[in-house]
Amino acid sequence: MTTSGTKIKINNLSLWLQNQAIIKAVTMAIPTQQVTALIGPSGCGKSSLLRCMNRMNELLTDSRIEGDILLDDKTVYGKKIDVSRLRCRVGMVFQKPNPFPKSIYENVAFGLRLQGEKNRRVLDDRVETSLKQAALWGEVKHRLHDSALNLSSGQQQRLVIARAIALQPEVLLLDEPASALDPISTLKIEELIYELKSNYTIVIVTHNMQQAARVSDYTAFMNAGELIEWGETHTIFTQPLHQQTEDYITGRFG
Amino acid sequence: MKQWWQHGSLWVWFSASALLCTLLLFIALISLIVGKGLQHHWPADLITFQVQTAEGGRATVMGQLIKQEPGNHYTTDNQSEIDPSLNTAQQLLIDQGDTWFMPSQGATARYIWLDDGNVLQRSKPADAIRLDMHDGRVLFGVLQSSDAEPAIVDTQQTAIDLPGEPWLLLHANGQEIQVDTGDVKRYHFPNSLNGLQKSLLFLKQWWWFLTEDPHHQSTAGGVFPAIFGTMVMVLLMSVIVTPFGVLAAIYLHEYAGKSWLTQVVRVSVYNLAGIPSVVMGLFGLAFFVYVLGGQLDQLFYADQLPAPTYGTPGLFWASLTLALLTLPVVIVATEEGLAQLPMSQRLGSYALGATQTETIWRIVAPQAAPAMMTGLILAVARAAGEVAPLMLVGVVKSAPQLPIDGEFPYVHLERQFMHLGYHLYDVGFQSANTEHAMSLSFAVALVLLMLIVLLNLSAFMLRQHLRRKYKLVQTSMEGV
Amino acid sequence: MMLSSFTGRQWIDRIARWCVSAVGYSVMLALAMIFIFLLLQVAPLFSKASITPLAKEDTVASSFRLLGSVVDDAENSTRQAQHALKLHRPVDFVLSTADTLFLLERDGRYRWLSHQGTDSRRLLSSGQLDIAEITAATMSPTGQTLLVASVDGRIHPYTLLHQELIAMQPIATSGTQIQQLLVQASTRSVVSLDDSDTIRLFHIASGRELAHYHWDKHPNSLMQLSEDEQYLQLTAGTMRQVVKLHNPHPEASWRQLVRPVHYEGRRSADYVWQSSTVSDNTEAKLSLVPLTIGTLKAAWYAMLFATPLAIFAAAYTAFFAPVSWRYRIKAVMEVLESLPTVILGFLAAFLLAPWLELHLLLFLGSLIIVPVTIMLGSCGWFYWRKKQQYGTDQPSWWLVLLSLLTGVVLTTMLVSNAETYLFHGDFLSWLANRGIDYQQRNSLIIGIAMGIAVIPTIFSLTDEAIYHVPTSLTQGVIALGASRWQALSTLILPVAAPGILAACLLGLGRALGETMILLMATGNTPLLGFDPFQGMRTLTATLAIEAPEASLESAHFRVLVLAALLLMILTFVVNTLVTLLRQRLRHRYLQL
Ligand SMILES: Nc1ncnc2c1ncn2[C@@H]1O[C@H](COP(=O)(O)OP(=O)(O)O)[C@@H](O)[C@H]1O
Numbered sequence A: 001m002t003t004s005g006t007k008i009k010i011n012n013l014s015l016w017l018q019n020q021a022i023i024k025a026v027t028m029a030i031p032t033q034q035v036t037a038l039i040g041p042s043g044c045g046k047s048s049l050l051r052c053m054n055r056m057n058e059l060l061t062d063s064r065i066e067g068d069i070l071l072d073d074k075t076v077y078g079k080k081i082d083v084s085r086l087r088c089r090v091g092m093v094f095q096k097p098n099p100f101p102k103s104i105y106e107n108v109a110f111g112l113r114l115q116g117e118k119n120r121r122v123l124d125d126r127v128e129t130s131l132k133q134a135a136l137w138g139e140v141k142h143r144l145h146d147s148a149l150n151l152s153s154g155q156q157q158r159l160v161i162a163r164a165i166a167l168q169p170e171v172l173l174l175d176e177p178a179s180a181l182d183p184i185s186t187l188k189i190e191e192l193i194y195e196l197k198s199n200y201t202i203v204i205v206t207h208n209m210q211q212a213a214r215v216s217d218y219t220a221f222m223n224a225g226e227l228i229e230w231g232e233t234h235t236i237f238t239q240p241l242h243q244q245t246e247d248y249i250t251g252r253f254g
Numbered sequence B: 001m002k003q004w005w006q007h008g009s010l011w012v013w014f015s016a017s018a019l020l021c022t023l024l025l026f027i028a029l030i031s032l033i034v035g036k037g038l039q040h041h042w043p044a045d046l047i048t049f050q051v052q053t054a055e056g057g058r059a060t061v062m063g064q065l066i067k068q069e070p071g072n073h074y075t076t077d078n079q080s081e082i083d084p085s086l087n088t089a090q091q092l093l094i095d096q097g098d099t100w101f102m103p104s105q106g107a108t109a110r111y112i113w114l115d116d117g118n119v120l121q122r123s124k125p126a127d128a129i130r131l132d133m134h135d136g137r138v139l140f141g142v143l144q145s146s147d148a149e150p151a152i153v154d155t156q157q158t159a160i161d162l163p164g165e166p167w168l169l170l171h172a173n174g175q176e177i178q179v180d181t182g183d184v185k186r187y188h189f190p191n192s193l194n195g196l197q198k199s200l201l202f203l204k205q206w207w208w209f210l211t212e213d214p215h216h217q218s219t220a221g222g223v224f225p226a227i228f229g230t231m232v233m234v235l236l237m238s239v240i241v242t243p244f245g246v247l248a249a250i251y252l253h254e255y256a257g258k259s260w261l262t263q264v265v266r267v268s269v270y271n272l273a274g275i276p277s278v279v280m281g282l283f284g285l286a287f288f289v290y291v292l293g294g295q296l297d298q299l300f301y302a303d304q305l306p307a308p309t310y311g312t313p314g315l316f317w318a319s320l321t322l323a324l325l326t327l328p329v330v331i332v333a334t335e336e337g338l339a340q341l342p343m344s345q346r347l348g349s350y351a352l353g354a355t356q357t358e359t360i361w362r363i364v365a366p367q368a369a370p371a372m373m374t375g376l377i378l379a380v381a382r383a384a385g386e387v388a389p390l391m392l393v394g395v396v397k398s399a400p401q402l403p404i405d406g407e408f409p410y411v412h413l414e415r416q417f418m419h420l421g422y423h424l425y426d427v428g429f430q431s432a433n434t435e436h437a438m439s440l441s442f443a444v445a446l447v448l449l450m451l452i453v454l455l456n457l458s459a460f461m462l463r464q465h466l467r468r469k470y471k472l473v474q475t476s477m478e479g480v
Numbered sequence C: 001m002m003l004s005s006f007t008g009r010q011w012i013d014r015i016a017r018w019c020v021s022a023v024g025y026s027v028m029l030a031l032a033m034i035f036i037f038l039l040l041q042v043a044p045l046f047s048k049a050s051i052t053p054l055a056k057e058d059t060v061a062s063s064f065r066l067l068g069s070v071v072d073d074a075e076n077s078t079r080q081a082q083h084a085l086k087l088h089r090p091v092d093f094v095l096s097t098a099d100t101l102f103l104l105e106r107d108g109r110y111r112w113l114s115h116q117g118t119d120s121r122r123l124l125s126s127g128q129l130d131i132a133e134i135t136a137a138t139m140s141p142t143g144q145t146l147l148v149a150s151v152d153g154r155i156h157p158y159t160l161l162h163q164e165l166i167a168m169q170p171i172a173t174s175g176t177q178i179q180q181l182l183v184q185a186s187t188r189s190v191v192s193l194d195d196s197d198t199i200r201l202f203h204i205a206s207g208r209e210l211a212h213y214h215w216d217k218h219p220n221s222l223m224q225l226s227e228d229e230q231y232l233q234l235t236a237g238t239m240r241q242v243v244k245l246h247n248p249h250p251e252a253s254w255r256q257l258v259r260p261v262h263y264e265g266r267r268s269a270d271y272v273w274q275s276s277t278v279s280d281n282t283e284a285k286l287s288l289v290p291l292t293i294g295t296l297k298a299a300w301y302a303m304l305f306a307t308p309l310a311i312f313a314a315a316y317t318a319f320f321a322p323v324s325w326r327y328r329i330k331a332v333m334e335v336l337e338s339l340p341t342v343i344l345g346f347l348a349a350f351l352l353a354p355w356l357e358l359h360l361l362l363f364l365g366s367l368i369i370v371p372v373t374i375m376l377g378s379c380g381w382f383y384w385r386k387k388q389q390y391g392t393d394q395p396s397w398w399l400v401l402l403s404l405l406t407g408v409v410l411t412t413m414l415v416s417n418a419e420t421y422l423f424h425g426d427f428l429s430w431l432a433n434r435g436i437d438y439q440q441r442n443s444l445i446i447g448i449a450m451g452i453a454v455i456p457t458i459f460s461l462t463d464e465a466i467y468h469v470p471t472s473l474t475q476g477v478i479a480l481g482a483s484r485w486q487a488l489s490t491l492i493l494p495v496a497a498p499g500i501l502a503a504c505l506l507g508l509g510r511a512l513g514e515t516m517i518l519l520m521a522t523g524n525t526p527l528l529g530f531d532p533f534q535g536m537r538t539l540t541a542t543l544a545i546e547a548p549e550a551s552l553e554s555a556h557f558r559v560l561v562l563a564a565l566l567l568m569i570l571t572f573v574v575n576t577l578v579t580l581l582r583q584r585l586r587h588r589y590l591q592l
């Protein structure tokens, strides 16, 4: 492993939703300021694993967890953990863009306002940098106070990313961020991920093998709730240890 | 024949005519109320009829022609037998103004039937005047000056200064009656008004009707206290029902889990919407008025006992009862709105570190607000039209004082009040007696109808708007 | 950055959660409380009467006054009375009220006199009671009820109606011979003292034993009522015992509420609702049967009118009419649904009722003639279209309207002739001659007015149920060559049946709970039977009229609350059924 240490450590994590085992004893590490891709057939639990990292699973009814997740070597599943702070540090973007029916500006400033930030200058600054980072600034700078619902879905997705990075998180969780978008928008998102890598630790779920190969440094392959293998993307794609992995990567999977 | 039967064309025709029947019924209903209700304030012409009496003499009758129909109506002077020869003749119903002393004829009914065959001549004297008296009577006649010369009055105006001295009024049947100017509230010359003037007067009459107090057992005057009472009651009810209904819905949808028990509770709450309103009224009477009110009186108004203050039907209890009655309406509508809001909106907010309260307050509630509004409007519409429970908990035929006035503490929650629906019930039962009360009832019904239809239409539009809006934001749960 | 700090935002979140949950719980509780409170109000109605002995000290302390002067024994009193009344020969039982005198012999012979003072007497009637041997007798202070105990231990109540004695249902007791009878007038009950020294309390009209008390071993005892009728003094020689009669609601029991009862002043047992007691002399008669029948009758006629119209109209709207129509029609129905019922009640009572009285035959005639014209129209149209080789699925609405109007015009023409030739010019008097009484405010009026109130409810739900049947189903059948109606009747309607049933039930629920229309347009006479030309009195209207006048603790008020509970449970069950049916329907549609 390269430059620095581990940002998130997943220790023997299992998840049950409505008494069904969704994730079974997963152990892995997410390296700092790298892009980690989660791949696997749909329904294998990628999104669920992702949601475990910022405790979004708790919002579902009847979820139970065993094992632990450490963020900077500190557990995120402690009793006295402030979940809000955790989610500020570990941002998340969903498959379909979900902008709030507010203005573009208010969407990006939403998280900051929650933090109690009222200073107009700070807000303006942060909105601008976030939108710039999300490569959206040029397109929307003249209509910051238009409704976010009027943007195209590719723009909406970048807006949602801007919304997440406005909080200056340490980790970004991207759940199939490009699967609902057209190829050009997809390309923009991928470029964006590449840009963001220098500042953030990124975990991305994707169905698209090329995308995984293009954007990620590390790859983890999951199947039926189990982590089959994980390691550097290059290794996984060229010399997978398991037959299953190879089958999936080459598209021979069921 | 067999082919026709098998094809089912008959049933299609039946269902089409069932729909047409229902719609026609509806249109008839609404146009009846609107037509008759509007007619009540239309300044109709005053017509003088020269009539042949049974003895062969002549008489004059002056009044407004209410309706004209064929048939076997009894004439006023021949109550016992129907003359078969008259059966085909047109009968005219005349409103000749209020009962006014007519020594020669005894008390004359305000409404009389005339046989069209007996009418020798009709005329519309331009100087025929209609007087609305302070005591609620309506008088028709022709103005005469005090020295028996024809009065010179500017008939184009309706608001001239009345002469300072007593008037002389010549009734159409030849009776001269003295009227004290002080007793006259309003007057106009209907026959000399043109269409525009009539319309203006018509609007004015409506304005008076909506803003004045009723008198003479509600047979005269306006309906202001009833409208005011309805509004205040409904407003108070909204103030009570909105927070409780909305919070209960938020609790049910956002906080309570999806367990078996909450499901049962939810269905029960929904079913409470179907409880007969009069049952709720009885509960209000027994619990709010007798139990709660009785307790309040003993605690705070002991010095006034045994005269009850809150231990008797009143505005507050009525509002509370209706709040309870409409609670399910608000809960159901709000929950529907909450359920329509996609989950992804909530998750997006959580992912930015919002707590549940912040999510509800900043994301969920603003988007569900139109649904809450809809619920509230529906509740208000229901409450405004509900009469039966109010009969038990506080409405009266005529309240001497408004529930809000300039007297400390300004809002009198314990007072009884008037209500449009109950007013209609009350006036309606008098309408068995006179055409006038009947027409008045229609005017009251029209006001009530307008109120309800407006409220409901706005709720309907709001709901449509809401549906269209959600189609825009709608993102599926998949991929969240 | 520390994760484990507990911030203010977290606290606000918690507090808000508590508050909202508290409001949520309290709302649910308040709604549950309605039911519980009403139950608690009804419960005392069925609490048992009791006779409890008072301790000696209490007896001395209590300053109740006995009714009448204290006399030593029964025989003495009779003798005194005979003396005072100057009777010529001894009579076994002398029963007197304010202005009548009832003289009764042990063998059942009686004379009934009116008397003013002691001198002017007039014989009202005389006769023989059908009882072998009388052991005790008494009369209610109002003189309306005579109670006689026979040797076999039974009590025979008689009610005095127009100088005639009418036997009521005998009250069966333990069988021991009865020594003395006393009437507790305020509760219409009778106290009996028998040979085994047991005091029994009966409600006269229903014959129900309310309570009993055994006084140990004091033969030849005598009872006296206190002036307020709350206490009873027993004397035997020098022994004295006072008992308290607790008899809260004798006039209401399940039997009285749902069975025929023979009340005093009536010829026979009957279901009677007559709650307003004009004076203390009349007893509240609280049979729920006529009111329940009234409610059911009103609902029945409303449903009879509304169901076919609403279901047919909804079927047309959902299945035949263009979608753009559908929204408009639904908007109209929404407005119609919210029409205040007081307006409908007013129109029904003061416009429709007088109109229908004049045009009854027209209305009845159109029920037959209009469908016939539509049938003819349909048939003619079908073959014409066939001949022209046009589609035969859907008639244009103006053709239907035309045949509808033709039907109405035809009826008007036919009816005026029929009335003159068949019914001698007046249908109502023709009916009256055949013993059919036409009341102006009757079930037909209710059927129409409440039908209009119920139509939108049934319409909306039926329309939803039919409209949401998956279109693939319809297309499948039509592809097989069925006409649209055939598709509807063979496939869509059976699939949507639970929804339509739910619609009807919801309409029924609304009809059962409707008040204002019934209050204004029924005439409010509590009648039995389902005659369409008669009015009725319903539970809801009774609640609206009588509840404000009934006093809180009275049996009348409690019975009204019981009626309310009954209505509440009825509608709750109906609505729950509706919910279940609709859930089932949704399930079914998801599977298709
Ligand atoms: N809320 C839920 N309740 C129960 N099971 C769920 C829920 N969400 C997802 N699942 C199940 O968990 C499994 C994993 O889902 P998910 O993590 O979304 O898969 P992926 O993202 O890899 O396609 C699936 O089999 C799905 O059916």
Ligand SMILES: [Mg+2]
Residues within 6 Å of the ligand: A043, A046, A047, A048, A175, B479
């Ligand atoms: Mg997924």
